[in-house]
Amino acid sequence: MTQTMTENGLILGEDGRARPAWASTSPLLREYYDTEWGMPVRDETGLYERLTLEAFQSGLSWETVLRKREAFRRAFHDFDPDRVARFAETDVARLLDDATIIRNRRKIAAAITNARATVELRGKGGLADFIWAFQPETTPAPETWADIRSTSPESVALAKALKKEGFVFVGPTTMYALMQAIGMVDDHLVGSWRRGSSGVWA
Structure with missing residues (x-):
């Protein structure tokens, strides 16, 4: 190539x-x-999946997560929050025995906790509206990779708000990565063929 x-x-x-x-x-x-990266995700299941995968990615490469994505979808019932919210200790044991996913007890527990928090959040408008309420007024326009930050005031605020609602593994850096991935900010470098492709910042 x-x-x-x-x-x-x-x-x-x-x-x-x-x-x-x-x-x-x-x-x-x-x-x-x-x-996919930087394209808008505005549905509950899609956002719950990305929250979960971002948590599993912590300390690992994103490529590792992508290679296991279909296995994660099978293991977590296509990231249906209602089904994952009902997971019991037997499900945790099943997942810890599943070599096709990333086997980390704390991250598995976080996925279950966050599913339950997602279900509870429906009473306040739902996960999608909650997350997108933290969209910044403007988006960065990075010229080089060094210009891309790892957090923002909005990602700090989003992390704090999610934690208040019972979510875990949602630190400011992880939330900024989520914001990049779902188009809440456009961190495609100026000159990339994908810059401006989301339609969010047109």
Whole structure:
């Protein structure tokens, strides 16, 4: 695969499209970047899935999580909050025995806790409205990877608000990664072929 680097660190692929270096290291990451990262997610199940996967990613590479994504979907019943909220200790044991997912007791427990919190949050308008209420007024326009921050005032506030509602594994850095992934901010580098593709900041 022939690739060249632009002045601001983007990788120009053989298809002529510019992507950040992280999205140019494997076909899986490239597909994720080209089709999903930064696109709006506004449904409860989709957001619960991404909250869960972001928590499991902590300390690991995102590619590791993506490779296990379908296994996670099977193990967590397509991230149906109602079903996961009813998980018992027998389900935790089942998941800890499942070599196709990331086996971490604290993260598994967090997924169950967050499913229950998601169900409870329906009484306050639901997870989607709750998260998107923290969308900033403007989006960054990073020129290089070094310009991309790891938190924002909004991600700090979102993390605090979610914790107040009983969610766990939702720190400011994790929440900023979520905001990037679901299009609440557009952190595609200026010059990337995906910049502005979400429609949120058009």
